Amino acid sequence: MSKNSMTGARMVVEAMKKEGVEVVFGYPGGAIMNVYDEIYKNPYFKHILTRHEQAAVHAADGYARATGKVGVAFVTSGPGFTNAVTGLATAYMDSIPLVVISGQVPISMIGTDAFQEIDAVGISRPCTKHNYLVKDVKELPKILAEAFYIARSGRPGPVHIDIPKDVTVQEAEFDYPKKVKLETYKPTIKGNARQIKKAVEAIAEAKKPVFYLGGGIIHSNSANLVRELVAKTQIPAVETLMARGTLRYDDPLLLGMVGMHGTYAANMAMSEADLLIALGPRFDDRVTGKLSEFAKYAEIIHIDIDPSSIGKLVKVHYPIVGDLKEVLKDLLPLAEKRIDPKRYEAWREILRRYQELHPLKYEDSDEVLKPEWVIQRLGEKLKGKARISTDVGQHQMWTAQYYPFTRPRELITSGGLGTMGFGFPAAIGVKQGVPDEISVNITGDGSILMNIQELMTAVQYKLPVINVILNNNFLGMVRQWQTFFYDKRYSETDLSMQPDFVKLAESFGGVGYRVKTKEEFDKALEDAIQKGVVALIDVVVDRYENVLPMVPAGGSLYNMLLEFKD
Amino acid sequence: MVERRVISVIVLNEHGVLTRITGLFAARGYNIETLTVAPIPGSDYSRLTIVTSGSAKVIEQIIKQLHKLIPVYKVIEHSELVEKEMVMAKIPLEERLADVEALCRAYNGNIVNIGQDSAIIMAADEPKRISNFISALKRFNPKEIVRSGVVAIER
Structure with missing residues (x-):
């Protein structure tokens, strides 16, 4: 054996070193013990022991979203892996780069229904960008390098590697590829120059163009270029949930979020536009509403690195496949030369009137805290200084509507899969990745209990996430739909049976607050920031507040429910 | 309009690759009428021939989604076959x-x-x-x- 020969388990930790991995989130178990033994012997990176495998993957995901780096998680076979699947699917739907490594029973036992055996690659196939079952230790270095490359290149996504236990003890040469080249996988980076020129021409000829900003902007780190393009063309813009923070909240050209809970002006802009300039969105149903009515007067320019996103749901007139950053670099100088920002003044005026006609609004109260007020207050206190994670439901939409986002990667949220229980572990990963900023998880009384065990992780690793629970004693979003569409038959959405969140936090070594007034909220937030330990701020809010405006599922964007009177 | 199409897919001849293809068809609700597969002589690749049907839009998506799979080298959709x-x-x-x-x-x-x-x-x-x-x-x-x-x- 040459001196570069090592076990499969050692290869895993050496690969982490080669890839510059700073932190791994994980949970050990039988099939992955050899890897954990190497972690013990070679402390190249910080390992964070979450209290559930799902949380390990969400934490790696939050870390990846906040930093732009590849998130890494280790889990064991069987239930360790199946617990991680929700995390993989969450990352897959939002195109987040992860490498998740699971243990597997030894090769000789695969297929025998062995203890903690499950067909892991069979399960992860539809919810990963790619996956591997390692059958030969000699292939492991190449597979590890490919996994990182595939996760972060092209349209990013999670990659899963399943390693049988016997592979982790077998030895082979550790020949880690410096550069990965795959004959069968070559993402298109440069956009087609002719298409770009045609797109600029279409913008210059349009009367009512709108920028439709999507999550691809965040993934390709091109928010600065987008800001420049918007400023130079003076064309109004709408953002999807995943694109929040691309433009500053106070940018006069930003019409707000688009879609089911988008602003009136944003949805009307889409409905009346004669040209959509779609930068890295994917025309999700929560954005488009009824497809046949979506942007029906508009031609569409769609720039995306994933060709299968283009034309999947709507007809695209100017498709451009490429890395958004590269395409924008080519497009900007042409746009500057060809486009006259004054051309769109009449259109901007129409949209300004829409904004004035129906701005986002809620009725504040002195008697009961309004959830929207809480978000706005958080914004006043933390604007630009914090990363905001959310769970899924009403609080998520209020956050997207009312929080003053100032930059990309400020909002960390599960958009595509809509995973309750995502926010808290994600916020732990965020705090690990961006330790100098405050990490807040805005959550609901339903979502927070789905990964509440992570209080222990946050305390152990001193990752002081502040959880703001908008507590309405309801599974609020479902309750809202029941109010609107099910004649108030509140089937299984009453969450009045609750723990004492203050004691709960304290029992783990964190701090808890129960808050009923504005003053109490301010004090609790200040105290939590100052204490620097994980916090639960249990905010009692109006039970029956609804997220508005709302486009009922399957309805047209221009048919918004602007208010709901009982 | 639903039309019959023959799609040839050249894939890396590796573990589980057929499941990726058939899984994709199943997950996205595409139709497989026939499927044949065999290694391409003298290479690391296999060739699949899939007869499917769908509207032009569906066929376009099938081809793009097949392309997206990492071990897929080439997707050939030809009317002159x-x-x-x-x-x-x-x-x-x-x-x-x-x-x-x-x-x-x-x-x-x-x-x-x-x-x-x-x-x-x-x-x-x-x-x-x-x-x-x-x-x-x-x-x-x-x-x-x-x-x-x-x-x-x-x-």
Whole structure:
């Protein structure tokens, strides 16, 4: 054996070193013990022991979203892996780069229904960008390098590697590829120059163009270029949930979020536009509403690195496949030369009137805290200084509507899969990745209990996430739909049976607050920031507040429910 | 408008690659009418020939989604294809084998084996003609019919 020969388990930790991995989130178990033994012997990176495998993957995901780096998680076979699947699917739907490594029973036992055996690659196939079952230790270095490359290149996504236990003890040469080249996988980076020129021409000829900003902007780190393009063309813009923070909240050209809970002006802009300039969105149903009515007067320019996103749901007139950053670099100088920002003044005026006609609004109260007020207050206190994670439901939409986002990667949220229980572990990963900023998880009384065990992780690793629970004693979003569409038959959405969140936090070594007034909220937030330990701020809010405006599922964007009177 | 399409997919010949393809079709609700697969001689690749159907939009998505799979090297969707399919059948020995043989010949086929109580016949032709062949074969009371699925090559 040459001196570069090592076990499969050692290869895993050496690969982490080669890839510059700073932190791994994980949970050990039988099939992955050899890897954990190497972690013990070679402390190249910080390992964070979450209290559930799902949380390990969400934490790696939050870390990846906040930093732009590849998130890494280790889990064991069987239930360790199946617990991680929700995390993989969450990352897959939002195109987040992860490498998740699971243990597997030894090769000789695969297929025998062995203890903690499950067909892991069979399960992860539809919810990963790619996956591997390692059958030969000699292939492991190449597979590890490919996994990182595939996760972060092209349209990013999670990659899963399943390693049988016997592979982790077998030895082979550790020949880690410096550069990965795959004959069968070559993402298109440069956009087609002719298409770009045609797109600029279409913008210059349009009367009512709108920028439709999507999550691809965040993934390709091109928010600065987008800001420049918007400023130079003076064309109004709408953002999807995943694109929040691309433009500053106070940018006069930003019409707000688009879609089911988008602003009136944003949805009307889409409905009346004669040209959509779609930068890295994917025309999700929560954005488009009824497809046949979506942007029906508009031609569409769609720039995306994933060709299968283009034309999947709507007809695209100017498709451009490429890395958004590269395409924008080519497009900007042409746009500057060809486009006259004054051309769109009449259109901007129409949209300004829409904004004035129906701005986002809620009725504040002195008697009961309004959830929207809480978000706005958080914004006043933390604007630009914090990363905001959310769970899924009403609080998520209020956050997207009312929080003053100032930059990309400020909002960390599960958009595509809509995973309750995502926010808290994600916020732990965020705090690990961006330790100098405050990490807040805005959550609901339903979502927070789905990964509440992570209080222990946050305390152990001193990752002081502040959880703001908008507590309405309801599974609020479902309750809202029941109010609107099910004649108030509140089937299984009453969450009045609750723990004492203050004691709960304290029992783990964190701090808890129960808050009923504005003053109490301010004090609790200040105290939590100052204490620097994980916090639960249990905010009692109006039970029956609804997220508005709302486009009922399957309805047209221009048919918004602007208010709901009982 | 739903149309029939033949798609050839060149894939890395590795563990689980067929599941990726069929899983994709199942997960996205695409239709597989026939599927054939075999290694490409002298390479690390296999060639799959899939006969599917769908609207132009669906076919476009199928091709893009296939491309997106990491081990897929190439997706060939051609209207200028030569297609062939093979069929084998068992015919009872009591039938008039001279007539059976004449029928087989008309479809590039033959009697390939004669056992104790049945003859095995084969034919290889364009898929549509194979369907005609099977209809014509009915009056000889075939006991078993096996179709291979389509293979195709660009002109």
